[in-house]
Amino acid sequence: MKSERILIKGNEAVAYAAIEAGCKCFFGYPITPQNEIPELLSKLMPENGGEFVQAESEVGAANMLLGAGACGVRAMTSTSGPGIDLMQEAISYMVGSQIPCVIVNMSRGGPGLGSIDASQADYYQATRGGAHGAGRTFVLAPSTCQECYDMVQEAFDIAFRYRTPVLVLGDAITGQIKEPVLCHPPVHVPDDKAGSWCLQGMGDRAPRLLKSVYLDDGALASHNELLEAKYKAMQADPRAECLDTDDAELVVAAFGSIGRIARSAVQLARASGHRVGLFRPQTLFPFPARELERLAAEGKRFLVIEQNAGQMVDDVRLAIRHHADADFFGVMPGIFVDADDLLTPILNCMRDAQ
């Protein structure tokens, strides 16, 4: 692929990144607002020696993903919230069986069929492990088309490093917006080392079993200890963008598409003389709690802005609980807001403090 900027949708950036990252299997089922991903991959996958399957449902797609991942193959699916619901059983089994894969959720409004508009109401589902049994997935939250590209490439590395499903959580804005994207080969392709664990057993090779069932006395407890240790290890990898937080009195915390709109609102507030900064988590699990706590220890105040009724605010409050509390401003899913709309709650928050 040429190393020049091309004008593409976030969804298209996801597809190009998957190919460049060596993804060899895509399984999916159509749903707005992510349809450009399977549309483009239905062409790119066969051209690049991979397999594209439009499954009979999201349940089918997620179980095909489990199968490919178990064989140590870089594989991906993409869907939106209602499809993620249907995939939860397979996601739980993949977490339990330590099977790597990449899952993209270009989320939409809910609950239920909701709407195809922007929403961040899948935050809880993404970060709490949406299925039974307390499994966690690594969660990345792009806010630009370039981040869609870079994060999907990285998602495959993370999936194999931790042997875990990695969720990329965008929304209707992230997926549908077009921006210049610099498409590039991966900076570094690590050895997936899948040969040491992937499913085999044919002929005279020693059989292997990838499973999530542990019935022997104490076996499940040990297995969960191992998984918990893995989640703890992930805590070394949180990431966030900080803008003007050093001298800020108020730190606005926002992620994804609302994070970039909040960035404009913060710049407007700065331009009118207010000491406001932006904290934008790029990983939602692991959540960048330590960095937030450090800011809280410096005496800063916090405002969380999300396009839902209040979900990430829980994680912010947990992170800063020894030093501060956080205010919250929610935008209901299904509407578009701009920087002016988010400037008002920021200025209100500054005024309340005086």
Place this chain on the structure above:
Amino acid sequence: MLIGNLLAQAGMEQGLHVTFIPVYGAEMRGGTANCTVVVSSEPIGSPIVRRPQATIIMNQPSLDKFQPRLRPDGVQIVNASLVEQASLDPARRTVYIPANDMANSLGSPRMANMIALGAYLKATGCLPPDAVIDALDHVIPGHSRQLIPQNAEALRAGYAFSA
């Protein structure tokens, strides 16, 4: 959608930051559709703009929706072929251009959008018209390539228009 894409593509080729976001959804057939383009020398935070600096209004429902949102110091390019003059707000700077009629007289009825974009480039100075014409190559799909000269001609006609 096409001229929005074209403007964003041309802005990118000029080394600027750009975003393009379409809105149609359930309105796709028969209703109105719109897109928002941001062209900036700085990295772009919000791709959503509620109060635009400039608008291109191709039909009456779009005028009703977007005229009240235009910034007081902004400019609107309004398609005189499809929008009633009486509905124009005299307090707004308006370029009232008969885009469909001009396109028909060029022999390309479907180029009304390019005529309006030409008028927009003249009114805003956002990008040089040649930069936009150069970008046609990347935006017009392969099977319609033979239409690029006509699109360029329509764009120039819109740029040259004066009421």
